[in-house]
Amino acid sequence: MxxxxxxxxxxxxxxxxxxxxxxxxxxxxxxESKIYTQNYHKDEFEDFIISKDELNEIIKHKENIIIxxxxxxxxxxxxILKSAKCRIFLKYHNITHKExxxxxxxxxxxxxxxGRLQTKAIVDLDKVEKYICDSIYNSQEILELGVSKDKISIxxxxxxxxxxxxxxxxxxxxKELSKTKTNLLFVGRFAPxxxxxxxxxxxxxxxxxxxxxxxxxxxxxxxxxxxxxxSEIKQLIAxxxxxxVITIHDKISFPQLHTxxxxxxxxxxxxxxxxxxxxxxxxxxxxLPLIALDTTAVAETLGENQLIFKELDLDKFSASIKIxxxxxxxxxxxxxxxxxxxxxxxxxLLEQKLLTYIG
Amino acid sequence: xxxLNKVSIDYILKDIDKEIKKRKPKHIxxxxxxxxxxxxxxxxxxxxxxxxxxxxxxxxxxxxxLNNLKHNLFIQQQQLLNLTTTLQxxxxxxxxxTTLIESEQKVYDLQKQLQKxxxxxxxxTTLIESEQKVYDLQKQLQKxxxxxxxxxxxxxxxxxxQQKLNEKVDIQTITPPDIESSMEVKTPDxxxxxxxxxxxxxxxxxxxxxxxxxxxxxxxxxxxxxxxxEKQTIYLKYIPDINTxxxxxxxxxCGRGEFLNILKTNNHHSVGLDIxxxxxxxxxxxxxxxxxxxxxxxxxxxxxxxSSISALQVIEHIDYETLKEFIKLSYEKLEKQGVIxxxxxxxxTPLAFNSFYMxxxxxxxxxxxxxxxxxxxIGFKDxxxxxxxxxxxxxxxxxxxxxxxxxxxxxxxxx
Numbered sequence: 001m002x003x004x005x006x007x008x009x010x011x012x013x014x015x016x017x018x019x020x021x022x023x024x025x026x027x028x029x030x031x032e033s034k035i036y037t038q039n040y041h042k043d044e045f046e047d048f049i050i051s052k053d054e055l056n057e058i059i060k061h062k063e064n065i066i067i068x069x070x071x072x073x074x075x076x077x078x079x080i081l082k083s084a085k086c087r088i089f090l091k092y093h094n095i096t097h098k099e100x101x102x103x104x105x106x107x108x109x110x111x112x113x114x115g116r117l118q119t120k121a122i123v124d125l126d127k128v129e130k131y132i133c134d135s136i137y138n139s140q141e142i143l144e145l146g147v148s149k150d151k152i153s154i155x156x157x158x159x160x161x162x163x164x165x166x167x168x169x170x171x172x173x174x175k176e177l178s179k180t181k182t183n184l185l186f187v188g189r190f191a192p193x194x195x196x197x198x199x200x201x202x203x204x205x206x207x208x209x210x211x212x213x214x215x216x217x218x219x220x221x222x223x224x225x226x227x228x229x230x231s232e233i234k235q236l237i238a239x240x241x242x243x244x245v246i247t248i249h250d251k252i253s254f255p256q257l258h259t260x261x262x263x264x265x266x267x268x269x270x271x272x273x274x275x276x277x278x279x280x281x282x283x284x285x286x287x288l289p290l291i292a293l294d295t296t297a298v299a300e301t302l303g304e305n306q307l308i309f310k311e312l313d314l315d316k317f318s319a320s321i322k323i324x325x326x327x328x329x330x331x332x333x334x335x336x337x338x339x340x341x342x343x344x345x346x347x348x349l350l351e352q353k354l355l356t357y358i359g
Numbered sequence: 360x361x362x363l364n365k366v367s368i369d370y371i372l373k374d375i376d377k378e379i380k381k382r383k384p385k386h387i388x389x390x391x392x393x394x395x396x397x398x399x400x401x402x403x404x405x406x407x408x409x410x411x412x413x414x415x416x417x418x419x420x421x422x423x424x425l426n427n428l429k430h431n432l433f434i435q436q437q438q439l440l441n442l443t444t445t446l447q448x449x450x451x452x453x454x455x456x457t458t459l460i461e462s463e464q465k466v467y468d469l470q471k472q473l474q475k476x477x478x479x480x481x482x483x484t485t486l487i488e489s490e491q492k493v494y495d496l497q498k499q500l501q502k503x504x505x506x507x508x509x510x511x512x513x514x515x516x517x518x519x520x521q522q523k524l525n526e527k528v529d530i531q532t533i534t535p536p537d538i539e540s541s542m543e544v545k546t547p548d549x550x551x552x553x554x555x556x557x558x559x560x561x562x563x564x565x566x567x568x569x570x571x572x573x574x575x576x577x578x579x580x581x582x583x584x585x586x587x588x589e590k591q592t593i594y595l596k597y598i599p600d601i602n603t604x605x606x607x608x609x610x611x612x613c614g615r616g617e618f619l620n621i622l623k624t625n626n627h628h629s630v631g632l633d634i635x636x637x638x639x640x641x642x643x644x645x646x647x648x649x650x651x652x653x654x655x656x657x658x659x660x661x662x663x664x665x666s667s668i669s670a671l672q673v674i675e676h677i678d679y680e681t682l683k684e685f686i687k688l689s690y691e692k693l694e695k696q697g698v699i700x701x702x703x704x705x706x707x708t709p710l711a712f713n714s715f716y717m718x719x720x721x722x723x724x725x726x727x728x729x730x731x732x733x734x735x736x737i738g739f740k741d742x743x744x745x746x747x748x749x750x751x752x753x754x755x756x757x758x759x760x761x762x763x764x765x766x767x768x769x770x771x772x773x774x
Contacts, residue, residue: 106723110712113706113709114709114712117709120756120758124757146758204387204388205387208385208386208387208388209382209385239388240388305367305368306368307368307371315379315382316375316376316379319375319378319379319382320371320375322378323371323374323375323378324371327371327374329366330366330370330371330374332366333366333367333371
């Protein structure tokens, strides 16, 4: 038996890419496993990547397995699934709803729209043996497409959190962060589903009641296709005169990211759509308490006994920062329970689960 | 400070609520409405103001964009070709029982929709409307049967339906055919056929506006005149009988005059507008009251009012600001009880995107809910979405019927 993992792209610093790489490594302990992708970055996984001809040979045989990672529209991928005679597993990472992108980018909107249609088209092929979903939230979407419950399992994506263990801290940044009483952090792609507008509103509320000794660092890759959105958020920050308390960072180094996580006070998470949220685990690993809004898969990723609000009540969010600042025991409580949650997601545990699915 | 073992989320939440109550109310800066920075639009407008060079840059940009979409277009083009061939075949055959089955399918779909609405506890008025729609469709079906189908054909068609029902054929469960790993399809001579249809040769058109000739030929290559004529008859029932020579129907973007023809045949007075001078000239020769003018300019300057206004396959060609202005002006120019019909490509089905991107003058696909909302915002009432041009059965979606039609129209009334 051979296993091929299918993904449209395999790039560094990408959650799906990290999942694919580790999955390939984990499966290889038991069965020969390869990766087929259209675009990839040359790294130590280059040797695992196979050509289309090799793929076509493998998928001819019914005892082999494809694990198809679905997180974006991929027409070639769908064609491969159609022609495959082997067993098919689908790893469902979710696709953002098109409505988030509609005001900003027609192409992204179209990609999201057709990506979601593709999920349905893949289900309609009726060839997928097992749907492995990143979260219960994702599994719900698959269920709604008419897939029976016994075909669905939950398995969080593999991550690279262990890389943080050996990374140095950025001393200049530590000094910079120490200048402000309260440092908030958000890490995630600069995209309309991530709730930047609401974060600005929370800070505006906080500043009105408690003063300006606060800083929100927004960290995350930006792309030109969303320039309108980025300009809109910057304009909002300027309109509220919050340039001194909110800073937007594009790409930063890994030691800087580690330092932000380690030396910030809270992680503010107001995202409107997450199929799974790796930054939650990154924050919990760094003993950083989270203040979050309950949407999509956020609550289940966050775990039990964490500070999460059902609704976006700006007063509650700003008051949370103040209350946590004044109560060390509250912070300790959130950190303790965050660590317990993080321990449920070690790559080792995820590997064991994955290998039982492969059989 | 509390002991850690006494802390719980409830404790924290209570303290947060206390803190909010304790706060003295303060004025919080309101979220100012942000002006959207539309770089593309600004650049486009600036380029428009540069003669020749601006046009050339815009043209090159469009060409580059087309290349980016080449891959998707190629795949979708194959699908469209298959779809067009199938549709053409079906229409040419005009077999009575096909029409019967399709109409019955529509009735069935509407009944299903009605049932769904009932389950969702939709208000009583909606129910009556839906029942009315079912009734209208049944009436239409009866009319079609009376007109088109001879009695014997009807009996045999009914037998066929009964047989198919007995066999419980579910078209959705038919296994898709096996296909080769690649497929080559020869492109038909679109250009040659278009020239024949439009009676213009590229060589005799040196003095004509090239962009207009190009578009006329394009239209004749990809939008079949007869098919358009047939499909637009569905809107006839929405046209009020009150129109006269003084208060006629206005058809915006009348193109080759398919809808004007339908209206004329049914004794309605109408006026047509189009920005393509070649097509306007042709329609004038055929005796239609048509004008070569931009719709906004016309609506702003005309002293006439209209009993109804249609814009079929037009709104996807204009930007959003123009769309809003157009709907606003239309509302002003409509008589009371007047109706507006806006037909466009249905973005609920991915198969429609091929047609959408085929036409380089298309700007943005418009979701039906968005157009409906816009009409409501301007003041139109009793808005209906009319889906049309059903996809072939083998391409239909089992769960969402709005995905099974290539086009839709939003119909609204000035009450």
